[in-house]
Amino acid sequence: MNNAHGTGLYMDHTGRLHRLAAHSKLVGTLGFVAAVVATPREQWWSFVADGVIVAMVAVLAGLPLGLLARRLTIELPFIAFALLMPFVGNGPTVRLAGVNLSQAGLWSAWSIVAKGTLGVAATVVLASTTAVPQLITGFERLRVPRALTAIGAFMIRYLDVVTGELQRMRVARESRGDRARWLWQAKAVGAGAGALFVRSYERGERVFLAMESRGYTGTLPSVRRGDEPRHWAACLAPAALASACAIAAWRFR
Amino acid sequence: MTEPAPALEVAGLHFTYPDGRHALEGTDLVVFDGEKVAVLGPNGAGKTTLMLHLNGIHTPTRGTVAVGGLPVVKANLREIRRRVGIVFQDPDDQLFMPTVGQDVAFGPANLGLRGDELDARVADALSAVGMSRHRDRAPHHLSFGERRRVALATVLAMQPDVLVLDEPSANLDPASRRELVEILLTLEITLVMVTHDLPYALQLCPRSVVLDSGMAAADGETRTLLADAALLARHRLELPYGFDRRLLEVDGVDAARRV
Known part of the structure; x- marks a missing residue:
């Protein structure tokens, strides 16, 4: 790692x-x-x-x-x-x-x-x-509610994926002459943020489908072991x- | 009739999306135990929609789907999803747990496995795809090819009867592509592969089905279908530039398998 x-x-x-x-x-x-x-x-x-x-x-x-x-x-x-x-x-x-x-x-x-x-x-x-x-x-083993730990886990997992997408969008935008330095260029950044939101939302749906396909029924299996x-x-x-x-x-x- | 039920049986499948788009219009498909079948078709032919019916993610508007004789209906979903493992196109959609090992454990844990049994499943699945060393790594630190192999392991860990792959070769570099073929050829499992990568279909699947406009347009030996230029053209399928047509001859297939 x-x-x-x-x-x-x-x-x-x-x-x-x-x-x-x-x-x-x-x-x-x-x-x-x-x-x-x-x-x-x-x-x-x-x-x-x-x-x-x-x-x-x-x-x-x-x-x-x-x-x-x-x-x-x-x-x-x-x-x-x-x-x-x-x-x-x-x-x-x-x-x-x-x-x-x-x-x-x-x-x-x-x-x-x-x-x-x-x-x-x-x-x-x-x-x-x-x-x-x-x-x-x-946290899971300390019985913190699974919903909270799951949110944490998803956030960590997808932070990278979403930052990666954001980077690629920025590079693509700048490759076409945008510098995102002046106020009038904020429109492109805003549109990019919107697109990123929609993409992340769609990804969320696909992740859910993939989870369902592996038998997910609403509760994440816990991985508790002996102390x-x-x-x-x-x-x-x-x-x-x-x-x-x-x-x-x-x-x- | 004492024949065993086919591994997969899709009959007269219709599916209309909520927005009114007809994705499938009477698809039929029968796959027998141990067969390796490629579902070929251009973008938008309904391949992915068909795939999502095989484990009951989508419910047919009309028609039926059965897996090993068990109808895909709500009451059977748990067993259906154990029997049918889907490997999705984007491994980032499939791998969502903090570590590779936890992700591979997700499916079998949902099936109720715990402790040593679960550990063994994870170890076996990771070793089947040559990723045992990466068990404790985070998925986002792996290369794309490695992530696809882990995605395959997450499904193998559920020991499915039927393995369904959505565009398995998409975005892979030639080496990762070859490595994946090598892994898939070692698996003794019924395999359905949804793709528009014709050479990949030829390499892996003796049989192919061409899907177009939501219907099965042709069904036969992959080699024969790919040799039929008119058929391919009719369904917007194309062999890539530089494809060696000798692979489509009778003894060519063995050569292709060895590639």
Whole structure:
């Protein structure tokens, strides 16, 4: 599997984490994020510990930490928002480098940045070690309604087909002198979008026919298999450690 | 009469689309067990419409279809769709699951197979088309020829009695075309192939039926039909430029099969 469309953030190699069951990883990630969110923001050492946990998991997974850091940039817009908070917050202020900053705002900003970064880091590790189809299967095994997982699966499958069609239409349009840069050329783009919609709709019908021909009667067969306790133990370990940190943080508050 | 029922029996089939277009106007077709039959016809002759009747996707306006003696009616659809496997023209229509393996498992899972039995079916079907290595890949990462072979595997996994192929050679490069012939010739199965690719029909199917304006216009040995220039011209069929007419001679067919 290469890293083209549809596989997105997935890093294709066989690390320890790659082999673990997707549904266990999903629960583990969710548990970790919940523990981080539940940690009181004043206990900064607890967040440091959580950070070490994520970094260790990433190292175990064979993910380069540089890559992890680059992918964290996705949260920059949120950080920008968080950085505004000390300037607009109410209540007692502290004077820092000649500027009055709200104490409550500072705490909020810290909380958003710390918890956000840890949460994003955990999901980046999940997304880098689990291929999208596995994630879908994982959701299925967690009893997420089949209709939702099916929509996800179809979307991933046909995203490529439809983008491919869109590309070919664009190339064909541009080959006939269209540059789609000026407003008066929007008509061609609009017509193209319309054609693409109709084509996708027709494809939907054909896909349905092909499914019916293979005995589809309205429910997708599910692919549930037995659980592996080992996988669960490995996937829940980071969440358990983070929960321990959170509990300790509450006690020593 | 103790003869076994034919694999496929289409009698007096009429079909009118909701928009009033008459696609089939009294089509008859009988295919016996183990036969390989090409349904030839120009675009718009009703080939695809006929195909969609064979597993009950379309319901005849008039006439009957039976598969191995079992009439194609709503109550029998489940069994009919197990018996008749259709490989559609565009593999992107057929392959919709996230991975090749899951897609091949879709049909047999609908038939109620689970666990090891399902796994074995998937493995057998993929190995029959030489795609075992690609089980965990996503369909959109395969070449067109590979996708068509996987599409064939998705149907073989249901172990159908009759395999129906819609334009199997469409959009294939010569190597993929040859690979597909090689696979299809190894299958011991009743085969109906809908196409306007005459050399492909000659290579795979000893018998052909010419369909035009919704009716079977000719039925006979593929070689004989293709040698009849007047017949082909009447039904807007043509042998491609450069076709070696010696293949239409009696000993030519064996040579053609070996190509």
